[in-house]
Amino acid sequence: MFNRLEAPGQDPILSLALAFRDDPRPDKIDLGIGVYRNSEGVTPIMTAVRKAAVELAQTQPSKSYVGLAGDEQFNQSITDLLLQGTAGHARSAAIQTPGASGALRMLADLIATARPEATVWISRPSYVNHQPVMEGAGLTVREYPYFDVSTKQVDESAMLEQISQLGPDDVLLLHGCCHNPTGADISMESWQRITEMAVKQGFLPFVDIAYQGFGDGLHEDGSGLRLLADAVPEMVIATSCSKNFGLYRERTGAAIVIGEDLAQAQKAKAHIQRLARGTYTMPPDHGAAIVAKILNEPALRAEWEQELNGMNGRINHLRAELVSQFRAATDSDRFDYFGQHRGMFSVTGLSAEQLQQLKDDFGIYVVAGGRVNVAGLSEQAIPRVVEGFLAVGA
Ligand SMILES: Cc1ncc(COP(=O)(O)O)c(C=O)c1O
Structure with a gap:
């Protein structure tokens, strides 16, 4: 063999x-x-992570399976952290995944299930895994202009020009903040323009946010994402707790879907659960249990x-x-x-x-x-x- x-x-x-x-x-x-x-x-x-881990070791009653969607308290809390105050919040559903890597693949599989002919547009350059993960799910990948190496800034006009061509068969993959690899983020004016174009042209925004809190602050780093979530009918998000909770090896993240209504978001979540069933089945518990505890206990x-x-x-x-x-x-x-x-x-x-x-x-x-x-x-x-x-x- x-x-x-x-x-x-x-x-x-x-x-x-x-x-x-x-x-x-x-x-x-x-x-x-x-x-x-x-x-x-x-x-x-991190100190809060260590405290939560010690407490969980002493109090968690069981190591039995957690279920296909993982820890639902974690799912709710991580969704609140990203979407609180947006119109999309009430139309969202989340599933815990093995890191944002797991979320990227599950969302790619979801898109391939819903619309196999979809093209995913990634920035040039982008996170090294974006292309192989999207292609691994059978999707077509193309690049939009992003980084101008001579100015070391985002070439916003070239980027917006390409995005203005996208339509309902397209998925636009954006970095929520702290772009990997370039470090150059798009301005709020561009987030606003992209939001308007998504509403008008009907492409699906896909936000990968792996560094919330590592840029200008926890709340500030979600500003662009929240603009979209407030206005677009549908959107997907891959989020990571590797960096901002320092939980790298615990493989902690989530895939979030905003649907046209709550029932559609929940239907998409059920599909992701089925897709997860056919791969890793259930996410690991430890990191998500720590995050849920930290986000729900004010002192931690x-x-x-x-x-x-x-x-x-x-x-x-x-x-x-x-x-x-x-x-x-x-x-x-x-x-x-x-x-x-x-x-x-x-x-x-x-x-x-x-x-x-x-x-x-x-x-x-x-x-x-x-x-x-x-x-x-x-x-x-x-x-x-x-x-x-x-x-x-x-
Ligand atoms: C943009 C981006 N997305 C996703 C990931 C994957 O993160 P995780 O460790 O949660 O799988 C990374 C990690 O480097 C990243 O930079």
Whole structure:
């Protein structure tokens, strides 16, 4: 059976992580894999998460199956967190999934069930998994213009021009905030334009929000998504608790559907449950139980929000430091984009040769395409990053 298989290509991000691990240089710097690190270089377990986990270990009565939709209290709370105050809230249904990755695939399968001829439009560039996950579900994938590498900003007019061509067979996949990989987010004016076009042209907005709370704040980061949810008849959302609860390995996320009415949303949820039944069947419980507890106990929730704000503040502080140290070293504003971008990542526009030189000469590891994980930096590493970037001609 398996002798017919060709060896698959290596995942570029994971192979970079292995190369970093095997590099003996003590001052090496990992700007690759997308995890948040504190000033000690650790991806911490958040205090509220640890407290909730300890309490659950002592009080949870059973480890019996949770059911196809997962933890319904989690589903409700995570929906409230995203949609509270919007017209779509009352017409929504959610299912807990193994991370946003699971949600992306379940929603892709749902779309393929409802409309197999649909085309999913993703940004150029987009999160590496968007294309394979959508294609894995049998959907056609096309790209809309997004990042202008010369300005390091979103090319909003080119993006809007492409979106203005979409119709009822199209799905528009948007990043809710903190665009991965570029760090460049669309303006509120563009969210407004996209909302108007979705209503008029009838395409389905699909929002992937994996970094809520890592940009401008928990509430602020949902602003664009809420504009859509307030106006469009239908919409789907994939959300993640990997980053904002630090629950990466617990695989915690949700797929949310807004329908034309509640019955349609619930019908879509029943379809996702059937699709889940044919794959992983039920999501893992631990992470979702922790999130449900935190979101429903005011003291834990306040502690979580405070710590999340601290993480967000740290990322934006690192961004400000990069800007000021690059300004001091170059007497120019050409690295100001680090301060304009939001979330963990920034695309730097460095070529493959420059990335190789950074790795060889400075032990600085950046993934192909030039995406830097700002949230993995330490304050002490910044001068070396500035030196390395300038030495390779950035
Ligand atoms: C844009 C985007 N969507 C989804 C995911 C998947 O997140 P999860 O860990 O919840 O599966 C990520 C993770 O990096 C991401 O960046």
